[in-house]
Amino acid sequence: MGKATIGDVAARAGVSKSTVSQYLNKRYQHMGQETRTKIEEAIEALDYRPNVLARGLKQKRTGSVGVIVANIMHRLSTEICRGIEDYCQEQNISVILCNSDEDGEKEKKYTEMLQAKQVDGIILLPTGKNGPLYESLAEQGYPILFMDRRVNNVKADTIVVDNRKAVTRAVEHLASLGHRSIVLATGPLTISTRTERTEGFRAAMRELGLDDGSGNIINAEISSLKDRLGKRFEEPEAPTALIAGNDLVLLEALAFVKEQGLRVPADLALVAFDNIPFAHLLTPTLTTINQPSLEMGRKAAERLITRIRSEEAPEAAEFVFECELVVRESSGQAR
Amino acid sequence: MGKATIGDVAARAGVSKSTVSQYLNKRYQHMGQETRTKIEEAIEALDYRPNVLARGLKQKRTGSVGVIVANIMHRLSTEICRGIEDYCQEQNISVILCNSDEDGEKEKKYTEMLQAKQVDGIILLPTGKNGPLYESLAEQGYPILFMDRRVNNVKADTIVVDNRKAVTRAVEHLASLGHRSIVLATGPLTISTRTERTEGFRAAMRELGLDDGSGNIINAEISSLKDRLGKRFEEPEAPTALIAGNDLVLLEALAFVKEQGLRVPADLALVAFDNIPFAHLLTPTLTTINQPSLEMGRKAAERLITRIRSEEAPEAAEFVFECELVVRESSGQAR
DNA sequence: TCGGTTTACTAAATCGGTTTACTTCAAGAG
């Protein structure tokens, strides 16, 4: 037997579809207690469950949001997703998860797909490669929220961390241990996270009277990172400390350290962005810059859903979270 | 302006909705080239995108599948999700992600929600706490697929790894290094993964003429694991090797090792299930039993989608993947 | 030039709900 419909329930309860619909939506004002009971029984007997497609078609709300992340395999993305999921679960909203793979085309395809699916809103960890798309979404008044990375010229809610402050703290921490030649390594400057960290780094170094020349800033593709590090170490004033811009950079840095037989922190102190799991189990344990990813995810979902439910779209806002510097063994005294 | 509908397109192209619908579904047989062009133009001009809710309502297919995992934060779950997502992306299917949190109630709520959403099928990493639910889904002929954990008495596709063989290899490996007192530590025996590993362990130990008594098997809640380990180490024939049943157990084991000041592998050799990230960066590097999680995820999606698309449901099948023992430093020679 | 095909297209029903506007009936007011 096919699934029961509202019509079946109505027939069995001996009332009209309209009344059943009222019941389903908990509008009991115009309904006798008796009718209510009959409907309840019919629903129970038929194991009826409303078709949310049909409902969504009429109501123009589907109770689902889309999330597009660059890559769910990154720890940060996973944690953000979990935060989003947690909140949505409480609110009975379902989450459609998409991986853009840092590919602008996929990102575009996905936003279109999500809109076709009539999701009520989208949370985007943007690739940054679809400026016009972001703008048009925001202008349409479509509920959209950006995370982790800022996009320019787009009036939409944004949730990020204070990258400048985070990197400043890391630099100050290392400087306080006597480090003077500190290197920052990140991927190419294609997204706000990296540019902000780079700028923050430059400013902090200058502030402390340390070399702020570009020699200590490495913005390179992961694949050429070890090369670049190798070259830097051959130059005068070899680095005594390194800040890794994310988990992938850290992996390369650790591989470099291993190959060169460097000792941490004696030869090179290490600080890494991202909530590296096992940071406390590595030898030496690793100093990290943690992001409150779960809370950020929760906040994102909360903000988006509030926006969806409120009649008028509130002014676009930016929420800035603080990172936490967790000092462990890898950032030790300079020689 | 509200979004354009098929009616708007039809009006603008000067044809009927039916014709536009034919066009959308690429049934050009009964359509003049001229009409086709006009429709194309209208769609372009109005930036029309079909409403998949409406389509799904009529067609009874939504092009989306649900995935319920116990906890996305587990590395294994994340990887499985990624595999599923990859395949679905290729097939233009969207993925609704749910976290059951090992909570039977949530799992139930989610399956109901997914069915209400008319998803075409469900991939479940079951909590194991909803036997009747699993059965009824399978009996209804609803496309459902179980992963990672087997469920009894349910005729449905299942994707698992060969846990017995995996644990046997690990035991043999350790035995070949001279270890005679090997301990297996897992969580409580509530799911097939753990019981299979435990049984496989027992069999392998017996096969090798080693102590197969239950003294070397610890099935305990994570919270009491360190206690149990401590007690076992006070008994005669202290363990020289430990197999950790998953990543959480490993964390406890490592904490225990640290507290007790044990040296790995000199005092205790370690082997851990799951694709622990950083396994190759820990000191010593960690021997792991890797699961082909990405392929398993892909396979799951492929199988489910094939089943959805085929008219008749194929016979339920079980797909068993092999684990890979990756030997690193933590499993060294016994004293 | 007439009946039969083919081609190109359309009207209307349908999917399963929600919502609006209306009806019916009983009780209370005057």
Added chain:
DNA sequence: CTCTTGAAGTAAACCGATTTAGTAAACCGA
């Protein structure tokens, strides 16, 4: 006894697509 009002409920339109059954016009052979 009539009029108003409120309670309880319903018929029908609607959401935006697909699909079925059918039609109008062109073409074609005899």
